[in-house]
Amino acid sequence: MTTGLPDDALAELVDLGAVIDAVRAAHIALALGQAEQPVPAISPTACATIVLPMVATSHRLGLTVVKVLADAPANRDEDGPAQQSTLVVLDARTGARLAVMSGGTCTRMRTAAASAVATDALSRTDSRVLGLVGAGPLAVEHVAAVRMVRSIDTVVVWSRSAARVSAFRRALRRREHADGARALAVITASGPREVVEAADVVCTLTPSRVPVVEGAWFRPGLHVNAVGAPPRPDHREIDSAGMARATVFVDNTGVQLRKSGEALLSLRDGTTTEEDFRLELGAVLAALVPGRTGPGQITLFNSVGIALQDLAFAAVALQAASGETPHRPIHASARFRATPAECSSLQPG
Numbered sequence: 001m002t003t004g005l006p007d008d009a010l011a012e013l014v015d016l017g018a019v020i021d022a023v024r025a026a027h028i029a030l031a032l033g034q035a036e037q038p039v040p041a042i043s044p045t046a047c048a049t050i051v052l053p054m055v056a057t058s059h060r061l062g063l064t065v066v067k068v069l070a071d072a073p074a075n076r077d078e079d080g081p082a083q084q085s086t087l088v089v090l091d092a093r094t095g096a097r098l099a100v101m102s103g104g105t106c107t108r109m110r111t112a113a114a115s116a117v118a119t120d121a122l123s124r125t126d127s128r129v130l131g132l133v134g135a136g137p138l139a140v141e142h143v144a145a146v147r148m149v150r151s152i153d154t155v156v157v158w159s160r161s162a163a164r165v166s167a168f169r170r171a172l173r174r175r176e177h178a179d180g181a182r183a184l185a186v187i188t189a190s191g192p193r194e195v196v197e198a199a200d201v202v203c204t205l206t207p208s209r210v211p212v213v214e215g216a217w218f219r220p221g222l223h224v225n226a227v228g229a230p231p232r233p234d235h236r237e238i239d240s241a242g243m244a245r246a247t248v249f250v251d252n253t254g255v256q257l258r259k260s261g262e263a264l265l266s267l268r269d270g271t272t273t274e275e276d277f278r279l280e281l282g283a284v285l286a287a288l289v290p291g292r293t294g295p296g297q298i299t300l301f302n303s304v305g306i307a308l309q310d311l312a313f314a315a316v317a318l319q320a321a322s323g324e325t326p327h328r329p330i331h332a333s334a335r336f337r338a339t340p341a342e343c344s345s346l347q348p349g
Contacts, residue, residue: 003099003321010105013320014313016113016144022312023113024285026058030252030308031282034060037308039254042231047074052231052259056307057092058315064090065311067103071230073207082207083107083230089314099318103310106317108141110309114251114281115203115225116145118301121284122249122291123201123223128153131199133192133213133237134206134228135159135168140175142203142227143184156198158189193217204228204237215242220296227303229261236261238300244271246300249279249291251309260304277302 005013029035036057043051049072057064069085076082085103090096119127130152132139136159143155155172159165165188176183189195196202196217204213205228215238218224224246229235243266250256256263256277266272281301284291292299 002097003318005099005101005317005321007102007104010101010317014105014109014317015320016109016141017148018316018320019109019113019313020116020145020148022316023110023309024117026308026312027114027117027251027280027282028286029058029060029282031280031286031288034058035308035311037252037255037306039252039258040307042259047072049074050232054307054310056311058308058311059092061311061315062092063098063311063315064092065307065314066090067106067307067310069103069107069231071232073230087310087314089311089318099314099321101314101317106310106313107305108138110313111138111227111303111305112141112145113313114303114305114309115142115227115301116149117285118225118249118281118303119146119201119223120149121281122299122301123150124221124292124295125150127200127223129199129201130155131189131195131202132157132168133195133202133204135161135164136205138203138205138227139168140171142205142225143172144175144179144181146201146203147181147184150201152184152201154185154187156187156189156195158192158195196222201225206237207235208237209235211239211242212237213242214239215245218242218245218298220298222298223292224298224300225303226262226300229304231259231304233259233261233264236265238262238302240266240269240271243276243300243302246298247279248272248276249281249284249299249301250277251281251301251303251306253277253280255304255306256302260302262302 040054052069054067066088087101089099127150201223203225283289
């Protein structure tokens with residue numbers, strides 16, 4: 001029997017802390033060879049729309065996910081969503097269809113979860129100020145996720161749209177009330193530079209084609225999650241100087257070098273080499289490579305989004321839909337980096 005899960009049902013069912021746990025485990029599994037993450041092919045269609053079929057398999061969970069993402073920027077002209085997606089969840093052994101899910105809630109939650117996992121693994125432990133460049137649909141979820149792994153007390157936010165910042169403020173207060181969370185101080189910045197210079201952790205959340213953040217603004221100790229650019233090789237939020245100045249960590253090297261504008265355009269400009277995109281988040285979590293090596297290091301997680309993160313979300317959603325409790329809650333004191341002993345316990349068998 002196939003379970004059908006629309007976005008509104010998923011938003012009610014799925015706990016963000018559980019998704020953070022699942023995304024962490026998924027990246028470790030990828031680093032340990034327990035998951036498959038093929039590089040997707042970008043398929044152009046009419047009117048500048050692209051369709052991106054994304055596939056991943058978890059041997060540990062016995063699941064395969066196929067996600068079809070349509071990126072249609074012209075929809076914004078009619079106040080429609082620029083991205084729409086659908087997930088099909090399969091039994092990896094039999095191929096049986098287990099669920100069909102709308103992709104909006106999944107994309108929002110797993111993207112924020114990946115940023116939280118990266119923030120916990122790479123940012124300074126004393127980080128208190130979260131900066132948001134962009135105040136759209138991903139913003140509130142990112143605040144909720146990052147404050148689960150760092151003791152954030154202040155949010156500095158900027159958007160080109162004052163109305164969007166006002167809507168973000170209202171939505172954040174509603175979310176804090178619903179979660180029973182302490183109200184954070186929220187400061188509206190005059191521009192992206194003010195956000196970057198004020199923050200300990202920055203999340204860039206815009207669908208920009210041209211850089212909105214310059215590496216010249218980075219100060220020692222900063223951590224950046226570059227999140228918002230769509231899966232197009234000619235779009236980026238961070239300039240080439242920023243990609244060169246930071247130590248870059250990625251979700252998956254192959255996917256990065258196929259569809260990340262941050263990677264491909266900095267390579268074109270000659271400020272980076274392919275070796276700069278070899279440090280994968282999962283390898284840090286599995287203690288195979290170091291993450292942050294000093295308090296003054298500038299770290300950047302270049303998040304393009306991979307289907308294995310969608311699979312992690314889908315596994316949590318299936319458990320929640322069946323009435324099971326998928327994971328323990330996550331608190332600010334929880335550490336996401338695995339020890340070698342923990343990693344060995346995840347080996348097949």
